[in-house]
Amino acid sequence: MQLNLVMGMRWVLLVVALALLATVPAIAASPDEKPGVGKAFGAGKGDEIREKMFQERKEMMTTWLQNCDRWMERLRARVEELNIAQESKLRIQERINNVENRINEIKARIGSAKDYDELRNAMKESREIWLGISKEMRMIAYENYVSHIDNVLRKLDEIADRFEGYGLDATQLRNAINEANSALQSVREKMAGGTATPKDIAELNKRVMNTFNEAKRLAREYKPKPSDGILMANVNGNFTLTGNMTALIKGNGTFDYVEATAKSESKGAAERIEALVVRGNVNVNGNGTFKIVAHGNGTLTLNDGSASYVFKQCVNQKFVNGTLSRSESISFGC
Amino acid sequence: MKRFSIFLITLSLLFLGCSSPEGGKAPVTPATTPSKPTPTPVQTPAEQSTGSDLGIEDIQKELEELEKMLSELEELENVTFEV
Numbered sequence: 001m002q003l004n005l006v007m008g009m010r011w012v013l014l015v016v017a018l019a020l021l022a023t024v025p026a027i028a029a030s031p032d033e034k035p036g037v038g039k040a041f042g043a044g045k046g047d048e049i050r051e052k053m054f055q056e057r058k059e060m061m062t063t064w065l066q067n068c069d070r071w072m073e074r075l076r077a078r079v080e081e082l083n084i085a086q087e088s089k090l091r092i093q094e095r096i097n098n099v100e101n102r103i104n105e106i107k108a109r110i111g112s113a114k115d116y117d118e119l120r121n122a123m124k125e126s127r128e129i130w131l132g133i134s135k136e137m138r139m140i141a142y143e144n145y146v147s148h149i150d151n152v153l154r155k156l157d158e159i160a161d162r163f164e165g166y167g168l169d170a171t172q173l174r175n176a177i178n179e180a181n182s183a184l185q186s187v188r189e190k191m192a193g194g195t196a197t198p199k200d201i202a203e204l205n206k207r208v209m210n211t212f213n214e215a216k217r218l219a220r221e222y223k224p225k226p227s228d229g230i231l232m233a234n235v236n237g238n239f240t241l242t243g244n245m246t247a248l249i250k251g252n253g254t255f256d257y258v259e260a261t262a263k264s265e266s267k268g269a270a271e272r273i274e275a276l277v278v279r280g281n282v283n284v285n286g287n288g289t290f291k292i293v294a295h296g297n298g299t300l301t302l303n304d305g306s307a308s309y310v311f312k313q314c315v316n317q318k319f320v321n322g323t324l325s326r327s328e329s330i331s332f333g334c
Numbered sequence: 335m336k337r338f339s340i341f342l343i344t345l346s347l348l349f350l351g352c353s354s355p356e357g358g359k360a361p362v363t364p365a366t367t368p369s370k371p372t373p374t375p376v377q378t379p380a381e382q383s384t385g386s387d388l389g390i391e392d393i394q395k396e397l398e399e400l401e402k403m404l405s406e407l408e409e410l411e412n413v414t415f416e417v
Contacts, residue, residue, distance in 0.1 A: 053417065057417050064410070064413050067406075067409075067410060068410055071403070071406055071407065071410060074403065075403065078399075078403070116417070119417060120417045123415040123416070123417050124415070126415055127415035130413070130415065134411060137407070137410075138407065138411070141403065141404065141407050144403075145400055145403075145404065148396060148400055149400070151396075152393055152396060152397065155389060155392075155393055156393070159388050159389065159390070162388060198408070201404065205401065205404075208397065209397070212393060212394070212397060215388075215390065215393075216390060219388055219390050222388070319387065
């Protein structure tokens, strides 16, 4: 009888032990979710963990907010540098202001959180604010990006003129510029509809980098002689270009030219051109609106109209700006 | 009774083991944003000779800056507001 009682008690104790085993780890492992229960078994530990989480998370968010501030400041500076209409610039700056104000709201909420629970609420509110501004932030960044890329492609186009005016074959560079411009146009259209994605920007960036790499490749072949002068002029009127040089003439108008090289000579008259490269002993007379890029020794005379130019007398000198009036001329080369 | 005492001691040890401060799960750490390293564009030295006035270096700097800004934006967007 006594033996049966002992055996029965053993079973009861075993059941109690199993129940305790099932309960204790659950309590020990979830002090944060059930602070009331956790306190009974290890309130100190739970509070410590919550305090640690609070400090770490707040620190992380403070750093993130500082990075946001810095990034927005840089974006503002980049927009300020943009070569766009003042009105467009002000419009973008206004959008930046709005985003910054919303970020300041997040900053105020996170900054005022004094404990774990307050921080958790602040984070919830901040998430809502962030959802409202993150897309806008990206769109402003894209607008800044495409405006700068537009500027870069213009510069690369001018560099292509320099290469052609030196006598290099810039066909591949021109093609790359055209492809990049198409991608830019496509991104602009998508941005107008609010559908531009990071993939579109990555594709545009890839095209631009291809173009830039092609320009760098040609730049390695661009080596004017020390005795060469360089002239880049925009002419609106009648001009004469003479001398020993390589020159790119592009624009709209009519002209007569004699192109002489060691091997061949050709002549054209009263042709309407878009772009032409002349080499050797050049004697060109043109009438219209042209851009001229010349390397070598020669003279540009403005017979009628107006012209502006940038030129170097010799390659190792600095560029100088100037304008030409009727019957004035500029000579280049050493 | 002797067996009963041994059982109680074992049970106490088990209880102490389970409620030990170092036992059980590791403290829950906050969800952190994986910080992606900012990709630094590969620097390819541009031609410095007579072609330096072409402005190739300036364009390179500009492209690097634009790329950096976009990758930093991506990093900022990776924020998580979970606690």
